[in-house]
Amino acid sequence: MLTTTFAALADPTRLAIVTRLSRGEATMGELATPHAISPPAITKHVHVLVDAGLVTRRKVGRTVVCAIRPEALSEVEVWLGDLTTYWNRTVDRLADLLEGNGDGE
Amino acid sequence: MLTTTFAALADPTRLAIVTRLSRGEATMGELATPHAISPPAITKHVHVLVDAGLVTRRKVGRTVVCAIRPEALSEVEVWLGDLTTYWNRTVDRLADLLEGNGDGE
């Protein structure tokens, strides 16, 4: 669901995690470092991202390696694309009206 | 702030409002109709969208007309674009490694 994706990205810590992971894989510890936040909090945040389908996790020894799942963001791209199409159409129609040739539809 | 935008879009009602407005302006009443929700709730939702810079409001007689502000979404587009660039680079580097010519950096 698109709202789940947006909700996952609506938290600064999680947005930073996703941005960090877009530059390459990282362990939970590496994700936690820049955030002055407790391990349980990072676990929770990553869990939200996994549930939203934005991130994958795999165990490697005693660490957990996280990676981004770009496919989940393509849903956002599609939605944005649709919206752009619609409002461009609106702008075109408005431009037509302003030019006086009111046959926009 | 990007997280503010995502937070605004993280609610189904608000996402529907934005999608609706991308197809053209609407009054508060028109926005409320499909949502089986009380007028105060709609006022609140639109307020969140206005605060996030996604929507504008203007009074017309005793109605309030809302319109989308696409500029706010361009911030999302830019972020998505950056991310895509990064992970494409990662995929390229991985492809290089798999082909055996390990001079990706």
Place this chain on the structure above:
DNA sequence: TCAACACTTCACCAGATGGTGAAGTGTTCG
């Protein structure tokens, strides 16, 4: 073997969020 490590689960708390009904503001129109 067993201590240190990396992380998770648990129980809990404060504050934010989404909803409500009731009352208020300003506009239209008979």
Place this chain on the structure above:
DNA sequence: CGAACACTTCACCATCTGGTGAAGTGTTGA
């Protein structure tokens, strides 16, 4: 004028969210 209308503000409530410390799980390595 005054009733109906469109919307907002207010006070309030239940639930969700992001955080914590303490205890638990499984892995590594001296």
